[in-house]
Amino acid sequence: MxxxxxxxxxxxxxxxxxxxxxxxxxxxxDGDRDxxxxxxxxxxxxxxxxxxxxxxxxxxVSFAHVFETTLDCVRSNRLDxxxxxxxxxxxxxxxxxxxxxxxxxxxxVDEARSRQLIKELxxxxxxxxxxxxxxxxxxxxxxxxxxxxVVNDEGFQPVAFSFDDFEADEPALIxxxxxxxxxxxxxxxxxxxxxxxxxLRDLSRLxxxxxxxxxxxxxxxxxxxxESAYFAWKISLKTDKGEDAIRTVFEFAEWDxxxxxxxxxxxxxxxxxELPMQPVPFDLSILDDEPAVSVGxxxxxxxLAAQQEIRDAAVSAAATASNVLQMAQSANRAPAEKxxxxxxSAAAQSAAAQQxxxSAATPTIRVDLDRVDRLINxxxxxxxxxxxxxxxxxxxxxxxxSSINMGLExxxxxxxxxxxxxxxxxxxxxxxxxxxxxxxxxxxxxxxGKSVRLITEGENTEVDKTVIDKLAEPLTHMIRNAxxxxxxxxxxxxxxxxxxxxxxxxxxxxxxxxIVIELxxxxxxxxxxxxxxxxxxxxxxxxxxxxSDEEIDNLIFHAGFSTADKISDISGRGVGMDVVKxxxxxxxxxINISSKPGHGSIFTMSLPLTLAVLDGMVVTVANQTLxxxxxxxxxxxxxxxxxIHSFGSNQRLISIRNSFCPLVxxxxxxxxxxxxxxxxxxxxxxxxxxxGGQRALMVDAIQGQRQVVIKSLEANYTHVPGIAAATILGxxxxxxxxxxxxxxxxSRGHSLKPEMSLAAAG
Amino acid sequence: xxxxxxxxxxDGRELIAFRVGDQEFCVNVMSVREIRxxxxxxxxxxxxxxxxxxxxxxxxxxxxxxxxxxxxxxxAEPTVRHVIIxxxxxxxxxxxxxxxxxxxxxxxxxKIQPTPDVVSSEFERSFxxxxxxxxxxxxxxxxxxxxxxxxxxxxx
Numbered sequence: 001m002x003x004x005x006x007x008x009x010x011x012x013x014x015x016x017x018x019x020x021x022x023x024x025x026x027x028x029x030d031g032d033r034d035x036x037x038x039x040x041x042x043x044x045x046x047x048x049x050x051x052x053x054x055x056x057x058x059x060x061v062s063f064a065h066v067f068e069t070t071l072d073c074v075r076s077n078r079l080d081x082x083x084x085x086x087x088x089x090x091x092x093x094x095x096x097x098x099x100x101x102x103x104x105x106x107x108x109v110d111e112a113r114s115r116q117l118i119k120e121l122x123x124x125x126x127x128x129x130x131x132x133x134x135x136x137x138x139x140x141x142x143x144x145x146x147x148x149x150v151v152n153d154e155g156f157q158p159v160a161f162s163f164d165d166f167e168a169d170e171p172a173l174i175x176x177x178x179x180x181x182x183x184x185x186x187x188x189x190x191x192x193x194x195x196x197x198x199x200l201r202d203l204s205r206l207x208x209x210x211x212x213x214x215x216x217x218x219x220x221x222x223x224x225x226x227e228s229a230y231f232a233w234k235i236s237l238k239t240d241k242g243e244d245a246i247r248t249v250f251e252f253a254e255w256d257x258x259x260x261x262x263x264x265x266x267x268x269x270x271x272x273x274e275l276p277m278q279p280v281p282f283d284l285s286i287l288d289d290e291p292a293v294s295v296g297x298x299x300x301x302x303x304l305a306a307q308q309e310i311r312d313a314a315v316s317a318a319a320t321a322s323n324v325l326q327m328a329q330s331a332n333r334a335p336a337e338k339x340x341x342x343x344x345s346a347a348a349q350s351a352a353a354q355q356x357x358x359s360a361a362t363p364t365i366r367v368d369l370d371r372v373d374r375l376i377n378x379x380x381x382x383x384x385x386x387x388x389x390x391x392x393x394x395x396x397x398x399x400x401x402s403s404i405n406m407g408l409e410x411x412x413x414x415x416x417x418x419x420x421x422x423x424x425x426x427x428x429x430x431x432x433x434x435x436x437x438x439x440x441x442x443x444x445x446x447x448x449g450k451s452v453r454l455i456t457e458g459e460n461t462e463v464d465k466t467v468i469d470k471l472a473e474p475l476t477h478m479i480r481n482a483x484x485x486x487x488x489x490x491x492x493x494x495x496x497x498x499x500x501x502x503x504x505x506x507x508x509x510x511x512x513x514x515i516v517i518e519l520x521x522x523x524x525x526x527x528x529x530x531x532x533x534x535x536x537x538x539x540x541x542x543x544x545x546x547x548s549d550e551e552i553d554n555l556i557f558h559a560g561f562s563t564a565d566k567i568s569d570i571s572g573r574g575v576g577m578d579v580v581k582x583x584x585x586x587x588x589x590x591i592n593i594s595s596k597p598g599h600g601s602i603f604t605m606s607l608p609l610t611l612a613v614l615d616g617m618v619v620t621v622a623n624q625t626l627x628x629x630x631x632x633x634x635x636x637x638x639x640x641x642x643x644i645h646s647f648g649s650n651q652r653l654i655s656i657r658n659s660f661c662p663l664v665x666x667x668x669x670x671x672x673x674x675x676x677x678x679x680x681x682x683x684x685x686x687x688x689x690x691x692g693g694q695r696a697l698m699v700d701a702i703q704g705q706r707q708v709v710i711k712s713l714e715a716n717y718t719h720v721p722g723i724a725a726a727t728i729l730g731x732x733x734x735x736x737x738x739x740x741x742x743x744x745x746x747s748r749g750h751s752l753k754p755e756m757s758l759a760a761a762g
Numbered sequence: 763x764x765x766x767x768x769x770x771x772x773d774g775r776e777l778i779a780f781r782v783g784d785q786e787f788c789v790n791v792m793s794v795r796e797i798r799x800x801x802x803x804x805x806x807x808x809x810x811x812x813x814x815x816x817x818x819x820x821x822x823x824x825x826x827x828x829x830x831x832x833x834x835x836x837x838a839e840p841t842v843r844h845v846i847i848x849x850x851x852x853x854x855x856x857x858x859x860x861x862x863x864x865x866x867x868x869x870x871x872x873k874i875q876p877t878p879d880v881v882s883s884e885f886e887r888s889f890x891x892x893x894x895x896x897x898x899x900x901x902x903x904x905x906x907x908x909x910x911x912x913x914x915x916x917x918x
Contacts, residue, residue: 670807717806722807
């Protein structure tokens with residue numbers, strides 16, 4: 001594994017940590033005061049810092065360090081994570097994400113912004129609360145240990161407890177407090193790459209220390225498991241650094257060991273007296289001195305081996321001993337102890353990161369996307385093959401009662417199940433996209449001076465990865481629109497009797513085999529008069545057009561439409577909602593809007609769960625088999641001669657429930673036949689297309705409804721106007737999937753140009 | 763002929779020869795993936811007349827070109843006796859409908875004679891890389907990348 005691969009893993013982990021960080025901060029923002037949440041946030045920043053340090057990413061390290069320091073104040077209850085504090089922290093999380101991206105992709109970051117945030121963070125760490133609100137005074141600042149936790153009960157005033165004061169009152173005590181630490185590692189500690197000796201050495205740097213090793217738990221050699229931990233240490237440490245500093249040493253080990261830190265009043269309480277264990281002197285010098293290792297550890301081993309004469313166990317025990325030896329040697333060799341310490345802490349961090357990830361979700365593996373895609377392709381083949389097999393059996397076996405048919409049915413069920421399971425591999429929760437949105441909301445709220453709260457629901461709703469990837473862009477547009485256009489300024493909101501803070505609600509849920517994403521704001525809603533006027537100004541509708549509310553609302557999806565009076569950085573260039581609508585439609589989805597003046601708007605997107613399979617209506621047009629995406633079809637009908645009306649030179653309209661709908665001959669548009677077909681002999685598919693307009697597509701016959709596997713035409717051929725993709729039918733032949741929107745556009749006069757320019761080369 | 767300068771320096775090469783109408787052509791065997799029988803193709807809308815349509819090649823969509831029409835000759839009327847040469851052209855795979863595969867030739871570069879200066883159209887000059895005289899037959903070496911120009915497909 002080369003350095004780049006390791007770095008890539010680091011960045012992947014960074015992404016997870018950043019997500020963890022953001023969700024933790026958002027939880028805190030919602031009033032969660034669980035210390036575990038604070039710890040999770042702290043761990044995330046700390047891990048990023050540690051990893052970044054290992055790769056020499058100085059910008060990232062220095063920012064993460066300041067961030068971490070401030071978070072540490074929150075963790076130790078010296079800083080109350082109020083809304084103002086969290087605002088700074090969320091911004092810092094954004095900058096941290098930017099810095100990480102810049103470190104990976106080599107882009108640049110807004111340095112002014114990160115410097116500003118560093119200042120703000122430092123100010124917070126120094127106890128200055130922004131906006132000088134009635135926050136607790138920086139009481140604990142001078143105290144090395146703040147014993148009294150901040151309890152959020154009303155009527156309880158946090159009391160700072162300072163040892164400085166304590167000492168001042170009791171001059172009889174010694175200069176430095178003495179801590180008694182009982183450290184008993186579990187075997188997990190070693191399994192995760194931590195090393196007790198290194199922890200002890202770190203501890204020794206804090207002050208004057210004496211250590212006793214408790215070996216009571218050590219079993220006889222035949223019962224000794226080489227991977228278990230048997231030793232415990234009892235440490236007496238004189239330090240002025242405080243309990244926090246001691247706990248920091250064990251930071252990444254604390255889940256894997258029993259750790260007790262107690263403050264002993266003075267020297268009178270000699271270490272070890274009250275505990276019923278037999279302390280064995282443990283010489284920390286083994287770290288610096290090789291012979292000491294052989295004496296301290298190997299001799300012990302030899303004794304036991306002699307007693308029990310079990311060779312295998314001895315070998316592994318010796319291996320353990322030599323590990324200690326190596327460790328000691330490397331510590332010796334390292335010119336500066338710091339580097340060894342850094343390596344150890346980096347290892348500890350990655351172990352902790354793994355643990356954090358493991359505890360958050362069920363065990364997962366990282367798989368190359370290509371492999372999954374290959375599997376999905378193969379399953380697609382399997383489905384086609386199975387269909388072909390069924391068809392040929394049906395053709396050759398007229399009686400249809402044989403056991404072959406039974407077997408085939410089972411095969412069909414199995415293939416369907418395999419297909420579903422494989423698709424599920426690609427399914428991912430929409431959470432990452434939703435999380436990105438919270439950042440966008442923050443940024444835009446800042447830019448527009450609005451106060452916005454984003455509520456997300458159904459983040460764990462799963463959908464195909466390709467859909468998720470393509471969802472981010474339209475969703476970003478919509479969120480921007482919702483905050484910029486949808487929500488009013490705080491003053492206007494207050495005037496309208498709403499709370500100053502606007503709410504944007506982002507919801508995802510599954511509904512009948514599709515994913516439905518809803519974006520609701522509690523803003524002013526669509527100003528229909530304004531939209532209507534704008535549409536008239538832009539010649540989108542006639543001045544006297546009679547439009548329903550719904551139709552007016554849908555006008556905002558027209559290209560070149562924007563009602564913002566001023567063109568802002570964020571939105572208002574008139575590219576927005578039409579782009580959104582097109583990208584949603586490109587995904588095979590639909591978007592709807594419903595708006596209540598004064599109460600806000602709701603955008604509803606309905607998307608397919610996967611882009612690899614499509615539900616289609618198989619139809620015949622001029623002896624060709626075509627597939628029409630089912631999502632586009634509103635209804636199918638058998639036209640009657642009386643309902644067909646000629647219009648203009650060559651247009652025909654069909655009357656459906658007293659409204660007229662243009663009739664589009666698919667065969668004619670695709671150039672499959674020279675003259676128009678007789679509508680009465682065929683079937684009309686009523687489709688809805690871009691701009692909300694309905695058209696009746698004329699086809700010769702409907703063969704049935706089927707789930708088809710989408711095959712790219714572009715891979716070996718080229719894009720064909722009017723055709724979205726191809727698929728392979730049960731008989732092994734290729735069928736084309738119609739691109740309904742282009743067909744409808746073509747019927748409006750935009751000709752489907754033959755883009756195959758090979759002829760031009762001749 | 764930069765192609766000739768670049769590629770005709772190797773010592774022997776294997777070519778696959780096939781009949782289209784009453785003429786014989788050959789292409790480098792390295793670009794040929796497989797040879798298969800004719801199966802009816804699904805017509806493509808608004809495709810040039812030499813584009814017969816697309817077929818299913820083990821799950822992939824394969825466009826089929828009538829080489830006869832593509833080379834400016836009479837369009838073929840595909841029968842079961844026709845064959846499809848599946849060839850790799852850059853990163854795409856295409857099928858060429860030809861009358862029959864006639865030979866596999868191993869030749870050295872000095873056997874390739876320059877294209878006679880009688881072809882009229884620019885296009886024919888662009889794909890013909892030279893001619894071979896084998897046992898009294900005239901075989902035209904064609905360059906697939908000129909027959910299926912890639913850039914235009916990508917632009918389209």
